[in-house]
Amino acid sequence: GxxxxxxxxxxxxxxGTSVKIECRSxxxxxxxxxxxxxxxxxxxxxxxxxxxxxxxxxEQGVEKDKFLxxxxxxxxxxxxxxxxxxEDSSFYICSASTTPPDGNTIYFGEGSWLxxx
Amino acid sequence: xxxVEQDPGPLSVPEGAIVSLNCTYSNSxxxxxxxxxxxxxxxxxLLMYTYSSGNKEDGRFTAQVDKSSKYISLFIRDSQPSxxxxxxxxxxxxxFKTIFGAGTRLFVKA
Numbered sequence: 440g441x442x443x444x445x446x447x448x449x450x451x452x453x454x455g456t457s458v459k460i461e462c463r464s465x466x467x468x469x470x471x472x473x474x475x476x477x478x479x480x481x482x483x484x485x486x487x488x489x490x491x492x493x494x495x496x497x498e499q500g501v502e503k504d505k506f507l508x509x510x511x512x513x514x515x516x517x518x519x520x521x522x523x524x525x526e527d528s529s530f531y532i533c534s535a536s537t538t539p540p541d542g543n544t545i546y547f548g549e550g551s552w553l554x555x556x
Numbered sequence: 557x558x559x560v561e562q563d564p565g566p567l568s569v570p571e572g573a574i575v576s577l578n579c580t581y582s583n584s585x586x587x588x589x590x591x592x593x594x595x596x597x598x599x600x601x602l603l604m605y606t607y608s609s610g611n612k613e614d615g616r617f618t619a620q621v622d623k624s625s626k627y628i629s630l631f632i633r634d635s636q637p638s639x640x641x642x643x644x645x646x647x648x649x650x651x652f653k654t655i656f657g658a659g660t661r662l663f664v665k666a
Contacts, residue, residue: 445599482644482658483600532599536654544590545646545654547599 442466443535445548452523452555459519460551462533468513469535473545474506477530489516523555559583562645562657571666575632579645579657582626586647586655589621591630594642594659603643604630635664 442465452458462472470491475483487497487508495508505527507519516535520527532550562579569575577591588607592600604619606612606628612619618631628647632639645657 443599480661483656488653530597534599544588544602544605546602547592550597550599552597 443469443533443546443548445533445551447551448549449552450554452553454524454555455522457519457521458523458553459517460531460533460553462516462518462535462548464514464535464546467535467537469516469537470513471536472510472516473534473536474508474516474518475532475534477532477550479530483532486518520553523553525555528553528555557582559655560645560647560657563660564658566661566663568663568665569635571635571637571664573635573664575630575635575639575662575664577630577632577643577645577660577662579628579647580626581628581647581655583647583649583655584623584626585649588648588654589619589628590646590654591617591619592644592646592656593639594644596641600644637664637666640664 444463446461472489474486477483485498486501487495489495489508489510491510497503510516534545534547537544560581591604593603594600606619606621609621609623616633620629640663642659642661644659646654648654
């Protein structure tokens with residue numbers, strides 16, 4: 440199956456600093472990638488849809504200036520949490536969508552644990 | 557009404573039991589149906605993918621789609637403690653927007 444790699448898997452940063460998380464599709468080209476946030480024992484919350492070469496589409500309530508998304512190539516999307524605060528601590532997951540014939544099958548990265556201290 | 561409804565559980569079963577996980581949905585345009593397994597502190601892993609109605613079997617897992625009832629199921633035969641995880645249903649129309657269920661937490665007791 441398709442592989443999506445996410446890095447780093449864990450990161451601790453100081454309050455007020457910025458942190459970047461990378462999402463790579465390793466064996467397929469992903470024109471569309473997605474970023475989710477997940478709190479403990481809760482479901483995935485879609486934050487934004489990232490399209491290669493264009494601006495990301497953010498879900499309602501997600502601050503686009505705080506969560507900067509860049510999708511510079513068909514295999515790489517990045518999420519930068521700017522001026523991080525402790526309430527930004529969470530599990531962040533990316534996913535990438537394949538194109539037909541698999542339809543819109545979504546493959547997930549391993550997730551990144553962010554702790555802001 | 558949510559587009560996809562999934563009972564969050566938890567569902568607790570003894571080892572060897574047959575597990576039935578279900579989702580209902582309201583959008584008749586959904587054509588692609590998926591089940592993901594998520595272990596604690598890990599990203600979701602694609603288990604089953606089906607297109608339109610019918611059954612699909614893969615080892616101990618069987619996915620069923622009943623479009624007339626807007627109901628999908630995942631059956632796990634001979635459940636094992638290693639099957640303990642959260643199971644997410646997901647579905648899409650053929651574009652890139654996929655809707656996820658809330659996930660059902662499953663515990664298989666040895």
